[in-house]
Amino acid sequence: MKVTNFAPGPTPVPDRVVRKMSEPVLTHRSSEFSGLLRQVTSGLQHVFQTENDVLVLTASGSGAMEAAVVNLLSPGDRVLAISGGKFGSRWVELCETFGLDALTLDVAWGKAADPDEIDRILAERGPFEAVLATHSETSTGVLHDIEALGNVVRGHGCYFVVDAISGLGANELKTDEWHVDVALTGSQKALMVPPGLAFISVSERAWKGIERNTLPSYYLNLKRARDSFSKGLTPYTPAVSLLMGLAESLRMMKELGLEDIYRIHERNALVTRAGVAALGLRVFAQRPSNVLTSVSMPPGIDGSELLKTIKQDCGVTIANGMEHFRGKYIRIAHLGYDIAPSDMLVALSALEHGLSRHGYAFESGAGIAAAQRVILETG
Numbered sequence: 001m002k003v004t005n006f007a008p009g010p011t012p013v014p015d016r017v018v019r020k021m022s023e024p025v026l027t028h029r030s031s032e033f034s035g036l037l038r039q040v041t042s043g044l045q046h047v048f049q050t051e052n053d054v055l056v057l058t059a060s061g062s063g064a065m066e067a068a069v070v071n072l073l074s075p076g077d078r079v080l081a082i083s084g085g086k087f088g089s090r091w092v093e094l095c096e097t098f099g100l101d102a103l104t105l106d107v108a109w110g111k112a113a114d115p116d117e118i119d120r121i122l123a124e125r126g127p128f129e130a131v132l133a134t135h136s137e138t139s140t141g142v143l144h145d146i147e148a149l150g151n152v153v154r155g156h157g158c159y160f161v162v163d164a165i166s167g168l169g170a171n172e173l174k175t176d177e178w179h180v181d182v183a184l185t186g187s188q189k190a191l192m193v194p195p196g197l198a199f200i201s202v203s204e205r206a207w208k209g210i211e212r213n214t215l216p217s218y219y220l221n222l223k224r225a226r227d228s229f230s231k232g233l234t235p236y237t238p239a240v241s242l243l244m245g246l247a248e249s250l251r252m253m254k255e256l257g258l259e260d261i262y263r264i265h266e267r268n269a270l271v272t273r274a275g276v277a278a279l280g281l282r283v284f285a286q287r288p289s290n291v292l293t294s295v296s297m298p299p300g301i302d303g304s305e306l307l308k309t310i311k312q313d314c315g316v317t318i319a320n321g322m323e324h325f326r327g328k329y330i331r332i333a334h335l336g337y338d339i340a341p342s343d344m345l346v347a348l349s350a351l352e353h354g355l356s357r358h359g360y361a362f363e364s365g366a367g368i369a370a371a372q373r374v375i376l377e378t379g
């Protein structure tokens, strides 16, 4: 049976992108490759909304997180790591791994970081070299207020580093305007390319920090990457086929325009949330991202069992809650510029099926009907 996937990455890859990736592999020491790299870099600057350098690493998104830490920071540096879920806690693990003096702000899962609280911490417990944050926390479905946080962090003169792996290209992120010194993402989320590439933007300010940094790095060294990129090269053999696909995906994103891409995500999120609400269910995230909708399970329903039923009976996969929230909520992704509102009806109908199989009382079809109303109203 064909399985339709509503997990927040890897996202489905559009046909145009698949076709580009099946073309003969360019050698990475050729003028054709240099042209491809320049085209990709400029397309990424458009999506990142930045004039800063954007570098491509052959790694998953976490490789760019590690690159941010090992290039910008030095052992003993005091940093504030904001952790409101599994991916925020990856910042904490990276700080521990590399001997940074990290203060962790544990935001309750499902909640967004409060900019006023960050302001207070930076004033009272500082000085800090950097603040590490998450744009869209994929484990909980929360969108953090990067604009407000960026203003606060810049006010204290710290570097602002943002994991935008699922959010960039789905929810607005104005890298330059919002004072984000380092923003990073991966290929397999909103950019709709298979996994294997990571992208990292570095501000002029952050390059100054990189100049004084003492942590060693080799493969993930950003200065070396910048030197090569300025000559139309990469320091090591890149994942050329993925770059060919990426160029096509960035072209599609340019054709659509960023505003329309945000609108597509917003519409699919609204459709999904309306369906969920009409079933009498609650969204787990207090400040929901347009990447995914996290749905709290009603009393007596085990989310893990529900998802098993949905996959077996309907050929639909929906993501589970993570860590201590496994089974407590489920995560329906609507990530990618190529996802249609009708796709969300498939997810909602599978959800209704699972709920009814597990004995939850609701009016059959209510979720679909509410979602269809939003499709009509927002069309």
Ligand SMILES: *Cc1c(COP(=O)(O)O)cnc(C)c1O
Pocket (backbone or CB within 6 Å): 009, 060, 061, 062, 063, 087, 134, 136, 137, 138, 163, 164, 165, 166, 167, 186, 189
């Ligand atoms: C997917 C994701 C990651 C992990 O990225 P990998 O590509 O698996 O290394 C980190 N942070 C966020 C917010 C994510 O969505």
